[in-house]
Amino acid sequence: MTASIYADVSQGCSVLGREQECEAFDTGIALMQAAQADPGNFDRKRDAARHVQTLWGYLIKDLSRPANDLSDDLKGNLISIGLWVIREADAILGDRKDDWAPLIEINKTVREGLAT
Template sequence: MYQFSYSEIRQESGADSRERERQALDRAIELMERAETAGAHSSETVEAIYATRTLWSILVEDLANPDNSLSEELRASLISIGLWVMREADAIRLGKAKSFRGIIDVTAMIREGLE
């Protein structure tokens, strides 16, 4: 899975770090789309949940870092989105939800915002 820290990203150019984030979001979307096709009790779903939760955990941690250069308001909004994504992934894992569609759509919007 893609794992990076804010300090590593800070050393890269803004374009490089956005590209890494886009790639990680693309991968999560790809896994969730496969899981959506395979069904709720598939190995694809397990992999998609793990990858999505891991990615968003990393992103939320980086957004919470006071050294993050994004505005406090934007960081707070993105943290809220990340927490929602992780709750939705847990709902799928627990059988309380069956579809990744909402998470896919929100993650795609965030990815498009990086362009």
């Protein structure tokens, strides 16, 4: 996914809403980076996973609303990404995975798309 894909999502959003979404992604990225740097700290891991799961849960819910006027293809792609993020964070919480890098990267990409 390129940063330009999520730029379509930001069209029609208020500047304030976009800023809040950027802040939510920035917080999630910072939490994941802190968890990656301190893998033995369960509290950091839990906080990062909860944040990104809550953020993407909200985005999926919004993308699923009939009033959301994005194309069905774009909504489907973003929902798939969101479900993947939620599953990956759950796998990290369950100690089935330990690498935050893919989650950090996809969240950075989406965040960059919001800023354009």
